[in-house]
Amino acid sequence: xxxxxxxxxxxxxxxxxxxxxxxxxxxxxxxxxxxxxxxxxxxxxxxxxxxxxxxxxxxxxxxxxxxxxxxxxxxxxxxxxxxxxxxxxxxxxxxxxxxxxxxxxxxxxxxxxxxxxxxxxxxxxxxxxxxxxxxxxxxxxxxxxxxxxxxxxxxxxxxxxxxxxxxxxxxxxxxxxxxxxxxxxxxxxxxxxxxxxxxxxxxxxxxxxxxxxxxxxxxxxxxxxxxxxxxxxxxxxxxxxxxxxxxxxxxxxxxxxxxxxxxxxxxxxxxxxxxxxxxxxx
Numbered sequence: 001x002x003x004x005x006x007x008x009x010x011x012x013x014x015x016x017x018x019x020x021x022x023x024x025x026x027x028x029x030x031x032x033x034x035x036x037x038x039x040x041x042x043x044x045x046x047x048x049x050x051x052x053x054x055x056x057x058x059x060x061x062x063x064x065x066x067x068x069x070x071x072x073x074x075x076x077x078x079x080x081x082x083x084x085x086x087x088x089x090x091x092x093x094x095x096x097x098x099x100x101x102x103x104x105x106x107x108x109x110x111x112x113x114x115x116x117x118x119x120x121x122x123x124x125x126x127x128x129x130x131x132x133x134x135x136x137x138x139x140x141x142x143x144x145x146x147x148x149x150x151x152x153x154x155x156x157x158x159x160x161x162x163x164x165x166x167x168x169x170x171x172x173x174x175x176x177x178x179x180x181x182x183x184x185x186x187x188x189x190x191x192x193x194x195x196x197x198x199x200x201x202x203x204x205x206x207x208x209x210x211x212x213x214x215x216x217x218x219x220x221x222x223x224x225x226x227x228x229x230x231x232x233x234x235x236x237x238x239x240x241x242x243x244x245x246x247x248x249x250x251x252x253x254x255x256x257x258x259x260x261x262x263x264x265x266x267x268x269x270x271x272x273x274x275x276x277x278x279x280x281x282x
Contacts, residue, residue: 001093002262002280002281004207004263006207007200007203008182008202009056009057009183009200009202010056010057011254012093013055013262014053014054014068015052016051016066016068016069016089016090016119017070017086017119018048018051018084018086019049019050019083019084019115020046020048020084021046021083022045022046022047023035023045023046025228026049026215026226026228027219027224027226027227028225028229038218039216039218044083047259048259049258050258050259050278051066053068054209054254054256055094061105062103062105062106063106064104064106064135065107065209065256066107066108066109066110066116066256067090067107067120068116068118068119069087069088069115069119070119070121070131071087071088073087090119103134105134105135106136107132107135109137109138109143110139110185110195110209110256111192111196111211112144112158112162112163112194113157113158113191113212114157114158114159116212117163119131120132120162121161127165128165129165130165130166130169132169135169136169137166137171138172138173138177139170139196140174140187141172141194142194143172143194146158146193147162147163175187181201183200185197188210188213188242189231190232190234191212191230191231192231193230196211197210197213198211205252206249206250206251207254208246208251208252208253209256210239210242210253212228212256212257213225213235213238214255215255215256215257215258217258217261220266220270222243223236243266246266247266247267248267250265251266253266258278261275261276262277262278
C-alpha cells in the first residue's frame, strides 16, 4: 500500500472505497472547461474520488484519519447516486500491517459526512456496532453537535445510524486539539461548520491534511470550492490562511479524495515541487 514518511511517522493509505461524484458538485461555480483541464470527467460528468483513510503509529499509539465508506452501509440506490464502484478494504489493509480493529487508539475525524464516517460503524442482525470499539473518536464540538442535530440541508449527510453506536467514544475540541508533540487538529469550518484539518511535525518534516476544503489538488486555487461546502467563503478564507503559512515551507499536503496523487509539496510560487502518485491501491 502507498505510504509516506514524515520524520518518525510513517503514514499508510488504506483502501476505504471508490466513488464518482458529479463534476459540477465537486467544482461548484467553476466552469467545466476550466476544471476539466485539471481533472477530466467521465461520460456521466463524474469525477473519480477515492475515500482512503490514513493510518499511522506514534509513541506506541495507533491512529486513523477518517474511516472510508465501510461495507454494507449503502443501499443500491445510494451506490448508484454516488457512483460507488468499490467499498472498503480498510480492515484487510490494517491486517496486512498486523493491526486489528481493537488496536486502533484514535480516530481523527476531519468531519462526519457520510463518505468519511461510514467506516466507523458496522451493521449486523443485532443492529449497528462500533468497528473500532477501543478508539477515542475525535472531532470538533461544532461538527459533533450538527451530526446529532442536522439542519434541513445537512441531514442529507449526517445520518442518525452513523453516530448512535459510537457516541460513547466521541471526544470533541473547540479550536485546537494537540495529541502530542507531533500531531494536532485545528478547526477550519467551511466544508461543514465543524470541519477540521490535521497537522504533522516530526523530525523537522511537515505535513497537513486539509481534508475537504482541499479535496483534490485541482482545488489549489483558493476560489475553487465544492458545491458541497456549506460555507464557501469560510473555505476560501481557511485556504488563504493555510496556504500563506505552508506554501514554500516544505509541507506535504496529504489527500483523502484525490484519485491521482496521495500527496504533493507546493512551492512559494504555487507550483507543485514534489508529488506522490497513487501506485499501490490494489
